[in-house]
Amino acid sequence: MSEFASFDQPVMMKIDKIIDESNGTKSFMFKYKLDYDPGQFIMVWLPGVDEKPFAVSYLGDGFFGITVLERGKFTKLLHQMGPGDRIGIRGPFGHGYSFPDSVKNGKGSVCVIGGGCGMASVTVLIEKLQNNNPTILMGAATSRSLFFKNRYKNLTLFTDDGSEGIKGYPTDVLEDLHNKHEYDIIYTCGPEIMMSKVFEFCKKHDIQFEASLERYMKCGIGVCGQCVCDGQMVCKDGPVFDLQALSNMNDFGKYSLLKSGKRVSLQEYADWRSC
Amino acid sequence: MTTPSLDTNLCGIKMSNPTVLPSGFLGTSKSLLKRVADSGVGAATIKSVSFEAREGHKNPTVIPFEGGMLNAVGYSNPGAEETAREFSNLKDVPIPVIASIIGTEPDDFVRVVDKLSANEFSAIELPLSCPHTPGFGLLAGQGTPESTGKIVAAVRNASKLPIFVKLSPNIPEIGNLAKAAENAGADAITAVNTLGPGMIINIEARKPILSYKVGGVSGQALRPVATRCVYDIYEAVKIPIIGTGGISTGRHAIEMIMAGATAIGVGTAIYERGIDVFRKICQEMETWMSENSYNSIHEMIGVAHE
Numbered sequence: 001m002s003e004f005a006s007f008d009q010p011v012m013m014k015i016d017k018i019i020d021e022s023n024g025t026k027s028f029m030f031k032y033k034l035d036y037d038p039g040q041f042i043m044v045w046l047p048g049v050d051e052k053p054f055a056v057s058y059l060g061d062g063f064f065g066i067t068v069l070e071r072g073k074f075t076k077l078l079h080q081m082g083p084g085d086r087i088g089i090r091g092p093f094g095h096g097y098s099f100p101d102s103v104k105n106g107k108g109s110v111c112v113i114g115g116g117c118g119m120a121s122v123t124v125l126i127e128k129l130q131n132n133n134p135t136i137l138m139g140a141a142t143s144r145s146l147f148f149k150n151r152y153k154n155l156t157l158f159t160d161d162g163s164e165g166i167k168g169y170p171t172d173v174l175e176d177l178h179n180k181h182e183y184d185i186i187y188t189c190g191p192e193i194m195m196s197k198v199f200e201f202c203k204k205h206d207i208q209f210e211a212s213l214e215r216y217m218k219c220g221i222g223v224c225g226q227c228v229c230d231g232q233m234v235c236k237d238g239p240v241f242d243l244q245a246l247s248n249m250n251d252f253g254k255y256s257l258l259k260s261g262k263r264v265s266l267q268e269y270a271d272w273r274s275c
Numbered sequence: 276m277t278t279p280s281l282d283t284n285l286c287g288i289k290m291s292n293p294t295v296l297p298s299g300f301l302g303t304s305k306s307l308l309k310r311v312a313d314s315g316v317g318a319a320t321i322k323s324v325s326f327e328a329r330e331g332h333k334n335p336t337v338i339p340f341e342g343g344m345l346n347a348v349g350y351s352n353p354g355a356e357e358t359a360r361e362f363s364n365l366k367d368v369p370i371p372v373i374a375s376i377i378g379t380e381p382d383d384f385v386r387v388v389d390k391l392s393a394n395e396f397s398a399i400e401l402p403l404s405c406p407h408t409p410g411f412g413l414l415a416g417q418g419t420p421e422s423t424g425k426i427v428a429a430v431r432n433a434s435k436l437p438i439f440v441k442l443s444p445n446i447p448e449i450g451n452l453a454k455a456a457e458n459a460g461a462d463a464i465t466a467v468n469t470l471g472p473g474m475i476i477n478i479e480a481r482k483p484i485l486s487y488k489v490g491g492v493s494g495q496a497l498r499p500v501a502t503r504c505v506y507d508i509y510e511a512v513k514i515p516i517i518g519t520g521g522i523s524t525g526r527h528a529i530e531m532i533m534a535g536a537t538a539i540g541v542g543t544a545i546y547e548r549g550i551d552v553f554r555k556i557c558q559e560m561e562t563w564m565s566e567n568s569y570n571s572i573h574e575m576i577g578v579a580h581e
Binding site (some may be wrong): 009226 | 301303304309310328331333337340346353354357418475479480550
């Protein structure tokens with residue numbers, strides 16, 4: 001539909017169709033070619049409202065989609081839109097997941113862990129890793145915040161409260177799974193506390209590891225410094241970082257910047273983001 | 276043949292090369308200052324700090340276009356106290372660090388200066404020239420000789436550090452404004468802040484892209500204006516100039532130095548050429564200087580006036 005596949009400025013794209021993913025989550029599909037690597041992000045602009053980063057959760061020949069949980073004003077307005085309505089998209093930006101030689105061409109043992117909304121960031125990755133038949137673990141606070149639970153056959157679900165799947169966290173079973181599968185690499189996107197536990201596990205067992213970080217972003221193109229995490233710009237150097245990079249990032253699993261640039265604990269940051 | 280020296284002395288501040296990270300680019304944390312130092316910058320400016328914390332404008336706040344960039348970030352910053360904490364132990368950063376301070380009234384600037392007095396900043400910069408944030412810069416009437424003089428004099432009384440005054444390219448008689456800053460005790464002029472404000476409209480959305488609608492123009496589109504401003508200021512004052520606006524190559528840097536700059540700011544080019552742009556510009560300057568028989572930066576300053 002468009003001869004361009006990446007965009008410096010927002011391009012107004014028509015919503016082609018909307019998929020109700022249940023539990024207050026919808027996917028918005030666009031008939032555009034997007035040169036997107038799994039783990040990258042796009043900036044979504046609602047003119048006159050705000051602009052926010054999203055992962056691409058559906059990607060095919062000439063189409064892509066994003067998956068959005070209704071949470072605040074921005075996502076509420078997005079959820080009110082219908083097919084034919086237009087929103088602004090710029091990107092894709094950043095540095096996505098990488099595929100080391102150990103997992104190329106379907107060889108190698110892979111585990112993908114998605115936590116909550118982070119599941120949207122790993123779907124395109126999972127599809128790219130089809131030939132590796134990856135272990136897929138998905139965790140959420142409660143059954144009401146699970147989505148994509150029917151998208152993959154071999155998916156193991158976890159909820160903090162046990163309302164669906166296994167009660168507990170994906171990290172609870174990593175040791176057993178690794179003994180069985182001997183993972184070459186574990187990819188994850190989700191709450192940073194969970195990701196830092198997986199990071200520690202991978203460090204201990206010498207497994208390659210990649211995680212996608214979330215920080216409040218402004219420019220999205222590596223100039224403003226808002227999304228800094230220990231000298232790394234999450235929008236440009238990330239959002240995906242490997243084990244070695246994360247080992248040098250003291251803020252990982254601990255601190256994040258509020259909109260003012262104030263550095264606070266991840267808990268305080270999460271409280272601000274969820275309101 | 277000896278390699279030319281890029282050593283620069285900016286009102287007593289020793290720099291290994293003339294490149295400066297301007298305020299508003301990457302200066303949000305000490306960790307990023309170390310990163311730009313690793314990327315070869317000569318000195319770095321922190322993101323402008325006000326006494327109270329500010330969230331700034333909503334997104335979109337920065338938008339690139341074919342002539343550079345348009346921004347209206349709106350001075351988001353965590354406030355003076357938090358900034359003093361973030362930039363403590365500045366000896367960890369191996370380059371001179373400049374504190375960019377903003378306020379509305381002269382006293383507001385002084386309150387921030389006091390909060391940062393224990394930090395080891397090498398200089399204070401006063402951007403009296405922002406074109407897109409109510410209560411600050413041009414929108415607070417700070418771009419007049421009278422207002423500039425008052426603010427500089429107040430900060431002069433409050434600090435012994437070198438004071439840089441950052442001017443707007445919008446001012447027709449920019450030499451007079453620079454003169455007012457010099458007379459009030461400024462040690463250097465930073466020229467220039469962003470131009471405008473400008474506007475970019477998405478025609479399908481039928482709306483300006485920036486949430487604040489308008490923003491300052493930086494990058495290529497600004498460069499000839501910035502060069503002319505530096506040229507005019509050089510004729511008007513004796514204090515050194517940090518020439519800033521659209522510099523992305525060694526040739527641009529040398530052009531700005533020949534117009535009268537002692538040091539040069541590089542910001543928008545980070546987007547175009549990556550964070551290593553500082554090292555690239557320095558290498559390009561060295562090559563050109565070798566080929567053209569210049570041994571030092573000093574020999575080139577203001578030569579376009581001869």
